[in-house]
Amino acid sequence: MRPIDELTMTEAEAIRFVLMDIDDTLTTNGKMPAESYAALWALHDAGLKVIPVTGRPAGWCDLIAREWPVDGVVGENGAFAFWEAPGRQLQSMTHPNAVRNTAPTLRRVVGRALAAVPGCRPAHDQFARLYDVAIDFAEEEPILPLESALAIKKICDEEGVRAKVSSIHVNAWLGDYDKLSMTTRYLTARFGYSDERDRGQVIFVGDSPNDEPMFVHFPLTCGVANILRYGKHILRTPTFVTAAEKGAGFAEFARAVLAIRDAAS
Numbered sequence: 001m002r003p004i005d006e007l008t009m010t011e012a013e014a015i016r017f018v019l020m021d022i023d024d025t026l027t028t029n030g031k032m033p034a035e036s037y038a039a040l041w042a043l044h045d046a047g048l049k050v051i052p053v054t055g056r057p058a059g060w061c062d063l064i065a066r067e068w069p070v071d072g073v074v075g076e077n078g079a080f081a082f083w084e085a086p087g088r089q090l091q092s093m094t095h096p097n098a099v100r101n102t103a104p105t106l107r108r109v110v111g112r113a114l115a116a117v118p119g120c121r122p123a124h125d126q127f128a129r130l131y132d133v134a135i136d137f138a139e140e141e142p143i144l145p146l147e148s149a150l151a152i153k154k155i156c157d158e159e160g161v162r163a164k165v166s167s168i169h170v171n172a173w174l175g176d177y178d179k180l181s182m183t184t185r186y187l188t189a190r191f192g193y194s195d196e197r198d199r200g201q202v203i204f205v206g207d208s209p210n211d212e213p214m215f216v217h218f219p220l221t222c223g224v225a226n227i228l229r230y231g232k233h234i235l236r237t238p239t240f241v242t243a244a245e246k247g248a249g250f251a252e253f254a255r256a257v258l259a260i261r262d263a264a265s
Helices: 011-012 034-045 057-069 104-116 146-158 179-191 195-201 209-217 225-233 248-264
Strands: 017-020 047-052 074-075 081-086 090-095 133-138 162-165 167-175 204-206 220-221
Touching: 011 195, 011 248, 017 034, 017 248, 034 047, 047 074, 047 179, 047 209, 057 074, 057 081, 057 090, 074 146, 074 195, 074 209, 081 179, 090 204, 104 133, 104 146, 146 162, 146 167, 146 225, 162 209, 179 195, 195 204, 204 209, 204 248, 209 220, 220 225, 225 248
Parallel strands: 017 047, 017 204, 204 220
Antiparallel strands: 074 081, 081 090, 133 167, 162 167
């Protein structure tokens, strides 16, 4: 990983889409700092397409699409995308492989996890979810170690359920999709993006193992510094890394990109 300040002018000028995770990428200790929210506005005002790509639920994504300075949001680890169309009309597209979260298999996964991993619990945002289940290991107290999250993911694997570990939750779902597959669908449908032609126009910022498909696929990616905590659990690391963690790291990323682009103009 290279420091984000080593982003070249050629790379920065090519960027059209800025994608980012939310928890522990935009947020710090569960809150959105003023500096990372200001960074979203600065990227938006610079004419870039700003799109969060998150494990957070449909209920949150409705608010994000309507009230944040963004050009859409991909939620529940790729189950859907929401965006606000002219006339403040909320629009959505759902991944064709997405399956509602009422299946007995998912209930069984949650039951096994609660029995096997002391201290884990259903995420309090579960009521707002449509397609996945989220098991909290680090959003609220007690904060459990990463090993607890990996134990939950092992149960998901045994049940044949897709699962990803974020910095706060283990998300589990049925259906063959992830953050990457829904993101490329959304960019293509909404903005005429061609993955073969335009991959170099995208930069993604993240912090945890559930962001790895994005790190693998896009040539320009950045981790906020807390990504270093995951060590061997992320096999494909991002291209760049910030010096600061979490929301401060995202603000550092935005300043670096915009400074290079401004210098080129």
